[in-house]
Amino acid sequence: MNKFLGYVISGLANGTIYALVALGVVITYRVSRVINLAQGATGVLAAFLFHYTLMGKFGMPVAIATVVAILFGAMLGAGVERFAVRPVRHRGALATLTVTTGVLLMFSELTVQIWGPNNPPIASVFSDHVVHIGNTGVTVHQLATAALVLLISGGLYLLLARTWFGAGVTAIAQDPGAARIVGLPVNGIITATWAIGGASAALAGLMYIHLNSLDQISLTFVLISSLVAAALGGFNSLPLAGAGGLAVGLIFSLSQGYASVAGIGELLVFVALLVVLAVRAGKPQLDVVAEF
């Protein structure tokens, strides 16, 4: 039982990061129908800027540097949308997907060119004090991250469900043409959602690289888990995507813990996705309709 608890806790701790990235993926996908593969690289770029430039060069306090880095992530997200994705959006999924691949390579390479191929120890606003639970434990940083993710998903939910902005997002998700006709600033809203995606990527980068010193490409593998998590949740609903993230974290942790076979977690996640898709295929499709 103690073992089980240990696996669950470590799975959930990682799952919150998957969930955070998945939220960013889903919110950008909903309005622009683009999978942003550069999400992970954005997070790394922001985290390296945070470490080397904001804290290292300018000597900012951690809290301020964190906020600035997240704002920088938002700018990157918006910039990617405005200058890379929008010019090719009318050309379909291949163009948008590969343009974000190009940005992914560009960002990770920029990171290396500017700061070297390192994996720096990223500071955190939160303490690394270990809170013991049974025979395992989590750090305050991890608990705070989980709380932040909860807060953010709650905030995003309110933003989408209760505000003018959210109504706009829903309208665009359903019919961008009609949304334009009724006078919604479609491009502005799309850019804003990408900014949200970029900010969440930056936050995920800061929180995650503090835990595991990662090089420039590894966070993209977190993104891959998050994409699968989002697909488990149907790629449209924020709460389901979050739940998908936690589920992927749990699958990885439990399967690795009990089976201890290399790659078993990835296999089970793939199988889970196939099962979910097979179940969904039998139901009427909810591809366009927004879900909350």
Added chain:
Amino acid sequence: MARARTPSLMRLFSVERVGLVVLAAAALLWPLFTPKVAHFYGTLSATYALVGLSLVILVGWTGQISLGHAAFLGFGCYIGAKLLNHNVPLLLAIPIIAAAGAGISLVLGVPSLRLRGVYLTITTLAFGVACQRYFFTRPQLRGSNAVEVPRKSLLGWSTQSDRGLYYAVLVVLSVALLLAWNIRRTDTGRVLFAIRDSEVAAAAMGIKIAPYKVGVFAASAAIAAIAGLFYGMLFRSTPGADQFGVLQSLFYLAMPVLGGAEAILGAVIGGSFLATGQPLVNLFDVRLYLVSSVALLLMLLSGQDGVVGMLHTARKTLADAIRGEPIRYGSFVPETVNAHLDRAPVVHVQITEPLPEGTVIRARLVRGGAHT
């Protein structure tokens, strides 16, 4: 498209035909005049052209995106190594591997292709990761030890030298290109394009979409698996699981983008880019990732459909300059597409921009304009 079947001299020496002959001759002859290292990269280019073709028919024709194609290469490479080591002739190994690739593709194609949207993309992504981390690390498939891949002859044609292997791959590639080209011109091809442009519209026309999508995905996987077989033969050994990982799949998608996603020739050009990228960047002492990101972004932002698209644009511009057609304002769709061309066709003109006062609208009928 209706083609006037008048055997004129112009037809015989059309740009496409001459270009094709020149290309074929070049593909056949260049290895005779080049050093050995070029043969290696030539074989790699031809192998990647196969991968490019598999992506062109999947992505360019049906609009489905796979982020796990490298895994099919991996299966082809590892299964191929086993077959060849058990003395299965190469000619027999190719269809077996194609069948294996197609079979594996069904496992993920059937559940995910029945859904619209991003599901195939994400399923193939998860599949790619599962292969890289789980399937390929099983000792039964690859494990952590390389296995030698013998270079078997293809119909008595020795593949021991890189040049010999190049010609063998070229034969397979040519067959695949011809098949693809023919399918593209049949009803099946038209159905695929209809599905790509609008699944809803295609469904409304009574087309059963799922079998086509699953079928094309299987064909695409089969071609990729065959490419994997030759990939292993080129190295004479089986590369590790990470060589067939997700990052590779991302790079592969650059092929149809750089070469041109719609044209079959785009696969060949994209494949050459991918194969020769590394030695080219080494010449200039820059890093591969940087250059590939630059190339991808510039190509996409230029608004061209790869190199083939650029060539088309250039040809059009040149033709305009010679024939004096300054501006195209809209599309001109003849109503009687399949009727005799000796009767004046009815043309609906759709103007997409406000025209300046006094504009003269001129229409030119492009005979057999299959591409434009």
Added chain:
Amino acid sequence: MPRSRTLRVLAATAAATTLLSACAASSDVRQAVAQRHAAEAAAPAGGGALAAAAPAAAQPGGTAIDTGAAPAAGTAAAPAAATGGAAPVAAGAAPAAATGKAGKKGATTAAATAGQPAAAAAGGCTAAAPAGGNGGATDAGVTATTIKIGGTFFNGGYLDKYGKVSENAARAYFDYINDNGGICGRKIQYVTCDTAGTADGTTGCLTKLANQDKVFIMGPSLDFNLDIVQPTLARQKLPWVGSSGLYGEEFTSPWMYPTQLSGPAVGALIAEYAATKLNLKKIGVSFLNDVAGPGCTQRVQKVAAANGAQVVKTASNTEIETSLDSQVATLKNAGVDSVLFCNDPVNTVKFIQAAQRVGWKPVFVGGYVAADDVPQAAGSNGKGMYGFSFWDFYKNNTPSVSKYRQITEYYFPQTFHHFYEQACYVGAEAIVDALRKAGPNLTRDDFVKALKTFTNYDSTLGLKLNFADLAGTAPSGVMLKADDNLVWQTATTRFGLNKSSSGVANGTAGDALPAAIMPERRSQARSVAGRRAS
């Protein structure tokens, strides 16, 4: 739609500008990482003993240094100071001779003269033949004035940060030899090729180096996918000396001479140390499920058992992992008192970080961690961790280690030291010594023959390598321990395997590898190599 077109052009221009500046930045950084020594040589050399050596030695056609006559004053300054006043005899041989370890290296010149009458005429390169008088172009990649040596490195991708620096170490040593007159009047040209860590890159680079650059041999390299190059090497009949030994295949190939301990050897040493010196009984192993990891792990299990300890649980990971939390949970739940790492430096760090998060601190013993950045990146949980190094620790002040540091830092001041880099440096040393021994009439066969006589080769960095059977090299190493400032300190003197460990470790590196891999070709190739050598 003019507006969108303008925007598109603008966007494309903006992208192009960014990219161009990125390219510019790229070259800047490359320069920063790999300071060209030319720039440095132009600057007034502060402690520049080596700088003074270069012109002095180069001017009289390199004769002064290699004859064993009193070297130019400048040359002596650096190594001599370290060795306590003894003037170095020849560029490569100085420390070995000075420290009294008359291993193969010290005996190099004598053996060459005695054993090879053909070479003796020209003095087996004890006396540097004047350019042109050394037989000229005696084999592929050899001219009267140059010897071309290839190398492949990954820049970009996984373990990115270790690549360029390793290349620099080998280049520094070759430059040092060249600046001191070269070998038999020939200068070494070290041609390297970036593979980006892909199979295409490695095989392509190898094909290019063999066919286009026509290298004499492949030299020091740090690269992936060296498990698949064996058939290509056999076909090109190309020896590869100083590869980084990441793969078991490198140790069993008749063509490859990696200058590093094999995975099983490292596993045996860390397991023995953990079981006998640290008295650990319940061992957990964290290993990379690729390259040297599995072989290392199997040997840890056997050696631990032979020394009264037990491997309770193993946890594997792949190369790019985002976190090792579940591996930590697995080992922690198994109740192990220590974790041994048959893992690469990057994943070792991730494991220790993940252990910290669950408040777990067993005894950590790293197998591949002898790099400064490892304990620092591991953070506070890394305090007191052990790290194995088969080379003498790069911060030691023994004469030969100082010399290594001096040479590498002189040519590449921004470099940082680690065991991969040391392996490339040792590879360069071995090549130079074998070239000297092979004499002026240089051929691949003679080179390999000369190399294979180094059965107890003093790498100058502690390890004695057996080039006749690298898998059979008697493994030894030192243990490092991270202090409270997360800096490695040497914890032990060099130690080898005890009786009970070597009992199970007697096999070659290959016992972790299925014997079935290319058995036919290997025996074939080996017999070919044997015939050529005899």
